[in-house]
Amino acid sequence: MKWAIVLCAVVALSECIIQVPLIKGKSARESLEEQGLWNEYRGKFPFNPTRFDDQSLYVSSEQMTNDADLAYFGVISIGTPPQSFTVIFDTGSSNLWIPSVYCSSAACANHKRFNPSLSSTFKNAGKSLSIQYGTGSMTGFEGFDTVVVGGIPVKNQIFGLSQSEAPFMAHMKADGILGLAYPRLAASQATPVFDNMMTQHLVNQDMFSVYLTRNSAVGSMVTFGGVDTNHYSGQIAWIPLSSQMYWQITVDSVTVNGQIVACNGGCQAIVDTGTSNIVGPQADISSMARAVGAHSANGDNVVNCNNINNMPSMVFHIHGQAFTLPASTYVRQVCVCLCVCVCVCLW
Template sequence: MAGAQTRKLALLAGILVLVGLVGASLHRIPVHRSPKFTRSHKTIVAERDFIQRKYSRQYTANGYPVEQLSNFDNFQYYGNISIGTPSQYFLVQFDTGSANLWVPGSSCTSTACQDHQVFYESQSSTYVANGTSFSITYGTGSVSGYLSVDYVSFAGLTVRNQTFGEVTTEQGTNFVDAYFDGILGMGFPILAVDGVTPTFQNMVSQGLVQSPVFSFFLRDNGSVVNYGGELILGGSDPSLYRGDLTYADLVQAAYWKFQTDSIAIGSTLISTYDAAIADTGTSLIIAPVAEYTAIAALFGADSEGTFECTSLDAYPDFVVTISGVDFRIAAKYYIIQENYLCSLAIQSISSQDFWIMGDVFLGRFYTEFDVGNQRLGFAPVSAAVSPRQLALGQILGLVLACGVWKLWQ
């Protein structure tokens, strides 16, 4: 009996150590989707126009870069963070296509600020004034305000002395209907307005994550309303993808830009050795003009990517080859059917000669953003994953509780 008791205690200790290791290495934050979003030709065109402005960087008179914002009413992913002590909570879009954190400030009287959470600096004991002005202009509006410094927390981690933007003015109706309050950029420092160190780089320098890596699991077809997947800090979770990650080195440590081997529609080659950007703040796949023209011709699509259709089963996969591995996207994910009219979720904008791989691509492939090695890793999302698996701590706790109870029977 004593021997059995000892073995039970040893097993329990081993399980608890394993749980501790899992909890220490990966930090998770759920991400959500707009619950009312339905992709249509209208939203595709709107998103394309906003992406055009996002990647057409300009500079204002005060020297700050103009950072264009993706359409809030489109297919965007957002999650919860807190700022200050005690915590003040905000929903933010985690955007790998930009590098600044900003939220509305309490002195903002714009309609959009009144409809969202605002930051009260007087209520935070860790707030430090900075006061540097910033202004960001968007396609249908703008935000302006000043920089501040405070503690920022998410996924169980707290970044000390993070510089962020407090917005005092928001202009443009697109802000009013946003499901989130602000943006947390996860691009490289060179993209940041006013030289601010991005939040994740501060996490790394402050030793908060085991590895300088974060990863996204985005559900583009989840069964739970408003459920969008998760952002993982400190590494990757192999249970969320199939096979091994395929890595591609970055060709530019600003945007998350990498080189493709080739891109094809079925057996029709569209491009070779084109660069592409992994952008969680973009909904669509954006192609250079020449490549988009070739794709549209295959479908007999008009200038806005629409064409008559019956069944999507007749159309081939969209195939991106990265480091010798084919990543296939079925037609039902890159073509939107509305009765007998179809729209391509592959579009083009005039300002770039590279591809932008937004959520049409990232929703099919788990993506690891390796800051330390300046590379991206891709793998197909696991078909076996259910929303309940993402509440890992709760599930593991339940399993442990059941297991421990059984140990003592």
């Protein structure tokens, strides 16, 4: 599921506000479901959530969650003259990478590929890159070039050029990923795009905000250098980070009908624009599902679509404040085809 969120690292004032429209497209999972291939795919590439205590995150590779539900992406360009690519603006990772002409994987064959020989400003960094996913990996090498985000050139930006990609990337609309987490999470110690924006004084304030619409509606936006007041009402709730690697916070508890169903005594969580799921320990997820009347079916938590209006809200208690999610925000209605097409609701 998605929230309209604000993520901030407030430091200083500078030049301008940059806005990049985001497209709500079909996710890899939705495409596979329409073809009746999702269960087969999930069996071959089982889900493996991020382990936040994995010490390997601090060195040469970066673990990420299965991103089969990614759906929001925007356009950037790289090189001189510019070559355009669609990327997911992902707060759950820190590297920028795109397919390259040196990649022969199926995922590269149906996406745009960067050709460094066509850019007069490209420089090879002379370093390899490997990013581990829950369902595979991306491998390649790193280079430097000008990256244009929202019309603003970020000079000498390091990025990855893939030479091989995991099979599931072939089903995604976006070409690559632009990570917005902290440098500490970046593979090969690469400097993230937003950190270079701040260093090069390209933004009005050292903050960015993300607004995500629902149900394929237009208007999704990532704003660098401020917050678009058209996308919220009331006061912004500022939540302190518990760690500066992911956008990591402390959740006090999760309740349904006033009863604690998860995070009893507090737990750690990350705010991740790169996934549409609530991910957590199996015991907590099962408890949350039971509390809202969901049952397990073929690896998913399923509810009766006719009951959505009568299902209870789920409340996340964070930093002394309550954030209420009605059932309409945590249930996804999807049509799947087996012998016939039917609609079910997934929690």
